[in-house]
Amino acid sequence: MQNKNKWSKPHWLGAVLILVLPIMSSADTLEQAISTQVETDIAAQKSQQQVDTLSDETQQMLAEYRDVLRQTDSLHAYNDQLDKLVVSQKKELDSIDLQLRNIESTQREIVPLMLNMIDVMAQFVALDIPFLPEERNARVVQLQTLMERADVTISEKYRRILEAYQVETEYGRTIEAYQGEMTMTDNTRTVDFIRIGRVSLYYLTLDRQQVGMWDKKSQQWIQLDNSYRQSVDQALKVASKQLPPDLLVLPVNTVEAAQ
Numbered sequence: 001m002q003n004k005n006k007w008s009k010p011h012w013l014g015a016v017l018i019l020v021l022p023i024m025s026s027a028d029t030l031e032q033a034i035s036t037q038v039e040t041d042i043a044a045q046k047s048q049q050q051v052d053t054l055s056d057e058t059q060q061m062l063a064e065y066r067d068v069l070r071q072t073d074s075l076h077a078y079n080d081q082l083d084k085l086v087v088s089q090k091k092e093l094d095s096i097d098l099q100l101r102n103i104e105s106t107q108r109e110i111v112p113l114m115l116n117m118i119d120v121m122a123q124f125v126a127l128d129i130p131f132l133p134e135e136r137n138a139r140v141v142q143l144q145t146l147m148e149r150a151d152v153t154i155s156e157k158y159r160r161i162l163e164a165y166q167v168e169t170e171y172g173r174t175i176e177a178y179q180g181e182m183t184m185t186d187n188t189r190t191v192d193f194i195r196i197g198r199v200s201l202y203y204l205t206l207d208r209q210q211v212g213m214w215d216k217k218s219q220q221w222i223q224l225d226n227s228y229r230q231s232v233d234q235a236l237k238v239a240s241k242q243l244p245p246d247l248l249v250l251p252v253n254t255v256e257a258a259q
Contacts, residue, residue, distance in 0.1 A: 107154050111147075117161050118143045121168065129201045129214050131171075131193065132178070139164050172198045177239035184212075184221050194235045200252055204232045213251065224251065 122140045125133075143164060146157055176195045181188055182203055191203040201214040203221070211232050212223040224232075231250050237243040 110154065110158065114158060114161055115147060117165070118147065121164060124168070129195075129198060129216065131176070131195045131201050132180075136168075139167070171195070175235070175239045177236045182221065192236050194232060194239055196235070196250070200250065202232045202235070202250065204229065204236060208233060 118140065121143070125136045125140060143161055146152060146160060174195075175197065178193055179190060180193055182191045182193075189205065191205050194202045194204070196202075202211065202224075203213070204211050208229060210223060211226065211229045212221050214220075215222045228251065231248055234243065234246070235248050235250060238245055238248070
């Protein structure tokens with residue numbers, strides 16, 4: 001009796017199938033695992049990209065936030081400074097308003113004062129020794145006319161009055177020689193005048209033949225002795241800067257000089 005192989009064909013085929021199936025199952029599982037790993041890696045990569053993007057956005061937002069904070073601090077400081085400036089300007093406006101009210105009050109008080117100053121100057125010129133009478137009287141008239149002009153400010157009017165007073169003050173500290181008309185005993189003639197401050201006023205005729213002075217007491221011109229002609233002539237030359245300053249002998253007492 002022929003021995004048969006204990007592995008018959010059908011059994012061998014089944015065994016092969018049994019061996020192949022696990023291998024195929026493992027291959028599918030491995031492929032699926034690889035695919036899953038790839039997908040996981042891709043997802044992780046995408047997640048990392050999102051994280052990186054979010055991190056960049058977070059850093060940018062943080063920088064913007066810090067910049068906003070700096071701007072806010074600057075604006076607060078600027079607003080505080082503006083508040084102080086507004087307070088200071090309000091005080092300045094209040095001060096200016098007070099000054100304007102004071103100016104109005106001052107103008108009401110200073111205008112009568114200026115008018116009185118002009119009147120005093122007019123009286124002073126009239127009572128003073130009669131040097132430069134046309135010029136000095138014209139200055140007074142100009143001031144009186146100036147006070148009536150509406151297009152001239154109070155300050156300018158006051159300045160002009162002070163200038164006139166300054167000119168009058170200077171007369172008392174200077175000597176001056178000039179030519180002018182003199183009327184004496186109904187006779188008008190051109191003579192040389194010499195003013196010594198406000199103390200004395202002398203005249204010398206152009207032909208150098210007659211000399212005289214203003215007598216304050218009698219308020220008139222008196223003729224001096226001819227011995228004074230040389231002294232008065234020398235004084236005229238000193239005042240005209242034709243001679244250097246020198247000691248001059250001139251009469252000051254008109255009554256005694258006349259005698």
